[in-house]
Amino acid sequence: MSANAREWILSRLKAAPGRGQSFPQRPPLPPLSALGSERAVLVDTFRQKLEGVKGEFHPVEDRQALCAKLEELFKANGVRRVVAAADSVLATLDLARWAAGIGVELRTPADFTDPASFKDALFREADAGLTGADFLMASTGTLVLAHDRGQARLISLAPILHIAVAPADRVVADYEPVVAALYESSGSMPSQATFITGPSSTADIQATPFTGMHGPRRLIVIVVTR
Amino acid sequence: MEIKTDRFRETVQKELVNPETQKFLSFFPLVLSAMRSATLAGLPDSEAALASAAAIRAEAVERLPELLEEFERNATAAGARVVWARDSEEANRYICDLAREKKVACVTKGKSMVTEEMGLREELEKAGIEVWETDLGEFITQLLGLPPFHIIGPAINVPVETIRDVFLEKAGLEEPTNDPVQLGYAARIFLREKFYRAEMGVTGVNIAVASTGTVINVENEGNIRHCKSGPRIQVSVLSLEKIVPTMRDAFHMLRVLCMCATGQSLGTYASFDTGPRRPGELDGPEELHIVLLDNGRSAAYRNPKTRDALKCIRCAACLSVCPVYGKIGGYPYGWAYSGPMGQVVNPLLLGLDRTEDLYGACTLCQRCKAACPAGIDHPRMLLYYRSRQAEGDSELKGSGAPWSGKALHRFYSAAVRNPALWKAMAKGLRWAANRYEKDGKISRAPGPAEGWFRARDLPRFPDRTFHDRWKEIEKTLERGEKP
Amino acid sequence: MKKVSLFIPCIVDLLLPEIGEATVLLLSRLGLRPVYHEDQTCCGQFSFNTGFRREAARMAVHFLEVFGEDEVVVCPSGSCVNMVRNRYPELLEDEPRWLDRARNLAPRVYELTEFLVGVLKVEDVGAAFSGKVAYHESCSLLNGLGVSEQPKKLLRAVRGAELVPMRDADVCCGFGGEFSSRYPEISEALVAAKAARFLESGADVLVLCEPGCLTNINGYLSRHHPDRKALHMAEFLARNLAS
Numbered sequence: 040m041s042a043n044a045r046e047w048i049l050s051r052l053k054a055a056p057g058r059g060q061s062f063p064q065r066p067p068l069p070p071l072s073a074l075g076s077e078r079a080v081l082v083d084t085f086r087q088k089l090e091g092v093k094g095e096f097h098p099v100e101d102r103q104a105l106c107a108k109l110e111e112l113f114k115a116n117g118v119r120r121v122v123a124a125a126d127s128v129l130a131t132l133d134l135a136r137w138a139a140g141i142g143v144e145l146r147t148p149a150d151f152t153d154p155a156s157f158k159d160a161l162f163r164e165a166d167a168g169l170t171g172a173d174f175l176m177a178s179t180g181t182l183v184l185a186h187d188r189g190q191a192r193l194i195s196l197a198p199i200l201h202i203a204v205a206p207a208d209r210v211v212a213d214y215e216p217v218v219a220a221l222y223e224s225s226g227s228m229p230s231q232a233t234f235i236t237g238p239s240s241t242a243d244i245q246a247t248p249f250t251g252m253h254g255p256r257r258l259i260v261i262v263v264t265r
Numbered sequence: 266m267e268i269k270t271d272r273f274r275e276t277v278q279k280e281l282v283n284p285e286t287q288k289f290l291s292f293f294p295l296v297l298s299a300m301r302s303a304t305l306a307g308l309p310d311s312e313a314a315l316a317s318a319a320a321i322r323a324e325a326v327e328r329l330p331e332l333l334e335e336f337e338r339n340a341t342a343a344g345a346r347v348v349w350a351r352d353s354e355e356a357n358r359y360i361c362d363l364a365r366e367k368k369v370a371c372v373t374k375g376k377s378m379v380t381e382e383m384g385l386r387e388e389l390e391k392a393g394i395e396v397w398e399t400d401l402g403e404f405i406t407q408l409l410g411l412p413p414f415h416i417i418g419p420a421i422n423v424p425v426e427t428i429r430d431v432f433l434e435k436a437g438l439e440e441p442t443n444d445p446v447q448l449g450y451a452a453r454i455f456l457r458e459k460f461y462r463a464e465m466g467v468t469g470v471n472i473a474v475a476s477t478g479t480v481i482n483v484e485n486e487g488n489i490r491h492c493k494s495g496p497r498i499q500v501s502v503l504s505l506e507k508i509v510p511t512m513r514d515a516f517h518m519l520r521v522l523c524m525c526a527t528g529q530s531l532g533t534y535a536s537f538d539t540g541p542r543r544p545g546e547l548d549g550p551e552e553l554h555i556v557l558l559d560n561g562r563s564a565a566y567r568n569p570k571t572r573d574a575l576k577c578i579r580c581a582a583c584l585s586v587c588p589v590y591g592k593i594g595g596y597p598y599g600w601a602y603s604g605p606m607g608q609v610v611n612p613l614l615l616g617l618d619r620t621e622d623l624y625g626a627c628t629l630c631q632r633c634k635a636a637c638p639a640g641i642d643h644p645r646m647l648l649y650y651r652s653r654q655a656e657g658d659s660e661l662k663g664s665g666a667p668w669s670g671k672a673l674h675r676f677y678s679a680a681v682r683n684p685a686l687w688k689a690m691a692k693g694l695r696w697a698a699n700r701y702e703k704d705g706k707i708s709r710a711p712g713p714a715e716g717w718f719r720a721r722d723l724p725r726f727p728d729r730t731f732h733d734r735w736k737e738i739e740k741t742l743e744r745g746e747k748p
Numbered sequence: 749m750k751k752v753s754l755f756i757p758c759i760v761d762l763l764l765p766e767i768g769e770a771t772v773l774l775l776s777r778l779g780l781r782p783v784y785h786e787d788q789t790c791c792g793q794f795s796f797n798t799g800f801r802r803e804a805a806r807m808a809v810h811f812l813e814v815f816g817e818d819e820v821v822v823c824p825s826g827s828c829v830n831m832v833r834n835r836y837p838e839l840l841e842d843e844p845r846w847l848d849r850a851r852n853l854a855p856r857v858y859e860l861t862e863f864l865v866g867v868l869k870v871e872d873v874g875a876a877f878s879g880k881v882a883y884h885e886s887c888s889l890l891n892g893l894g895v896s897e898q899p900k901k902l903l904r905a906v907r908g909a910e911l912v913p914m915r916d917a918d919v920c921c922g923f924g925g926e927f928s929s930r931y932p933e934i935s936e937a938l939v940a941a942k943a944a945r946f947l948e949s950g951a952d953v954l955v956l957c958e959p960g961c962l963t964n965i966n967g968y969l970s971r972h973h974p975d976r977k978a979l980h981m982a983e984f985l986a987r988n989l990a991s
Contacts, residue, residue: 048333051567052566055566055567057572066313068517069314069317157548193547215513222512223512228479229537231493233490233536239487241486243449253456254533278933281933628923630887645838648797651799652799652800655801677803678800681810691762708971715929716935719936720939731756734765738769
């Protein structure tokens with residue numbers, strides 16, 4: 040059925056009159072921002088844009104400060120159970136052990152054998168989702184998450200609180216290097232890439248805005264400067 | 266979705282005096298428009314950005330079949346199943362059969378105008394499957410059985426009391442409240458359980474990328490991401506014109522879409538899917554089915570005069586600047602698409618004969634064309650529909666103008682080309698109109714223009730036309746006097 | 749003296765000839781010799797806009813026959829000029845001979861203010877008016893022809909006149925030709941809003957360049973605010989010329 044439909048549709052489109060006439064060469068896509076490449080400026084722009092969409096920004100100097108910050112955030116928000124991604128940054132931190140030391144249960148995708156129990160943990164148990172970020176786009180204050188087993192989708196979606204951790208060297212001005220890395224390089228493309236700009240939001244009832252519609256109510260981004 | 270395009274006039278009359286509608290129309294489109302302008306002004310070169318967007322859409326439409334083939338190749342290589350559907354019936358059948366085969370009991374749907382066009386929800390429900398709209402606005406319209414008020418805010422005009430009552434009845438709201446935020450949280454809890462349970466998530470597609478086989482969705486709430494993360498099966502319905510050549514084109518288009526729709530530089534969540542989950546991944550769909558829907562689009566494509574309708578990216582910038590939409594809101598347009606883009610698209614998909622008021626109710630002010638990032642000339646298309654309807658057109662289902670209309674314009678055309686007949690017509694018109702004159706003006710006159718007189722007067726027709734006066738005027742000019 | 753061919757819209761000929769007279773006065777005061785081809789009648793806009801292209805094409809051919817040889821054609825209506833410039837090419841696309849003539853003529857057809865400011869390079873026509881003036885931007889003129897600064901320059905140059913801002917000056921007044929009687933409730937909502945904006949602006953008079961808009965707005969004012977009036981630009985300037 041689909042094969043017939045395919046032939047029918049394509050033949051109709053291809054036979055349409057007035058096609059294939061001279062087509063003006065498209066000029067290159069203009070940049071959508073003018074931010075330069077100085078990291079300090081980019082990080083600060085990222086912060087401004089993130090805060091502009093109700094995200095929260097915390098710079099920390101190093102791994103020690105990062106753990107201190109996480110502890111502070113967990114305590115302040117009553118977080119007892121966390122699911123954390125195992126991306127290239129977080130995986131090096133041995134977070135499960137550290138968390139246990141402060142009375143927080145922290146699990147990573149490696150602790151799950153099947154999607155059903157993973158879904159249960161994210162929907163019903165986790166107080167917070169902790170992820171990395173593959174890129175921080177300064178022009179729009181956007182986190183880029185290229186999902187794979189370690190950087191699972193639901194971690195940044197189901198819990199009411201999303202905390203993302205990324206080193207400052209992942210900040211870029213705009214989308215071009217992100218597209219190049221994820222879609223134009225020789226490696227395989229991610230099954231899903233998500234661009235996150237602020238917490239989940241809506242204004243669908245009487246134009247009254249609020250956050251935490253279906254995704255996190257709060258988005259916290261910790262940038263490690265060293 | 267039920268087609269009510271033939272109830273335009275009666276719905277207009279209701280909406281013009283509906284206080285909730287008028288309240289929202291008095292600010293919502295203006296705010297969206299202002300935010301669009303402000304965000305575009307923040308670009309290094311907004312004109313170039315918009316010109317690029319129009320060029321991308323022009324190329325996409327020009328190369329449509331080749332891009333679709335490229336998309337199919339790449340999406341399939343990434344593990345997606347690409348299915349083609351000639352019309353809504355074929356598409357619905359595929360999705361219903363799939364749901365039955367996979368023993369799907371519950372479906373969650375992301376905001377998708379194309380699935381409204383298809384009436385997919387109703388078909389799934391007929392097959393005994395539970396279907397939930399998950400975008401807050403669409404969830405509310407689903408529960409209330411209402412059409413969408415505006416593309417961006419489908420239920421934005423609905424009073425909180427109405428939402429409260431239906432949530433108490435059907436959405437598990439426990440304590441009555443008029444607080445929009447509390448109502449929203451109640452919807453979150455209710456729908457979260459559906460996201461958890463659903464075996465199938467259905468979405469539309471904002472942009473598809475030919476060079477990678479990727480489908481892209483943008484949203485603020487997170488419901489579409491849920492539809493693409495929890496369930497085993499994901500069905501993404503791709504309206505076949507929503508495709509661009511490369512990933513860079515796609516990201517540029519995505520930014521322009523967001524800026525023109527809500528003034529956001531980028532929506533809260535943009536999710537890019539290239540095939541289903543990979544082996545070992547703990548979430549995401551095991552199967553990704555991409556349904557390419559024609560449903561009248563290849564017909565629109567085959568006519569070079571209607572092809573441009575396929576450039577539309579559904580940003581709704583045109584709604585926010587249209588003076589007519591600004592007085593009547595979304596309901597009168599009677600189908601999935603409203604505002605100027607609905608006036609362009611609905612007649613092509615439904616036929617000119619049942620949508621006459623849609624392309625008729627336009628003052629041709631051209632604001633839509635000026636605001637459109639995709640380069641569509643809406644007024645030109647509406648004028649084309651009017652001519653195909655007046656003439657009769659079997660492809661477009663134009664029924665032809667009544668004899669009286671043809672006669673009037675033939676007579677007028679004859680008078681235009683014959684000065685003596687023009688003069689006679691002027692006399693006749695003056696006589697016919699001035700019969701109703703009182704105190705130098707005409708306040709009522711039955712006939713084809715009687716609608717005018719409900720709130721307006723006309724001056725009496727002067728005894729001498731400009732033609733009649735010219736000889737005198739010319740003489741005074743020759744004499745060097747002041748005319 | 750330079751000749752200028754007058755293109756007098758059908759609505760001016762039949763209903764508002766004083767706009768034509770004012771246009772003649774203005775142009776002659778500026779040293780031009782207005783010429784009027786008496787076999788002109790209508791550009792065909794009404795038939796074209798309602799879908800009767802065959803009839804409209806015949807009217808377009810007639811128009812081209814009347815005006816085809818003129819060096820400069822001036823018209824006190826943006827919608828008519830829009831029709832000739834922007835719609836005739838599509839209307840005549842199946843008749844290459846006439847299409848050529850239309851393309852040829854188009855750059856020589858001007859809306860009045862476009863002509864005064866853009867071609868004659870005149871902003872001060874010698875008019876004086878003590879009072880506040882608001883300006884309504886007709887859709888065809890603004891969006892079809894891109895004419896917006898020219899009328900305002902003319903108004904600002906009127907001695908003693910204060911051009912005051914008017915909210916939503918560039919929003920449609922709801923005329924749209926047949927639209928106004930075919931969809932009267934929507935049209936009324938729009939013209940009522942336009943009238944309200946005029947009254948809010950504090951202006952003594954509302955000036956505009958489009959006979960259709962004028963008929964629509966004055967029609968509403970006559971019924972609801974009979975002490976207020978809108979004036980065509982040609983009339984406003986001509987009436988206020990210093991002797």
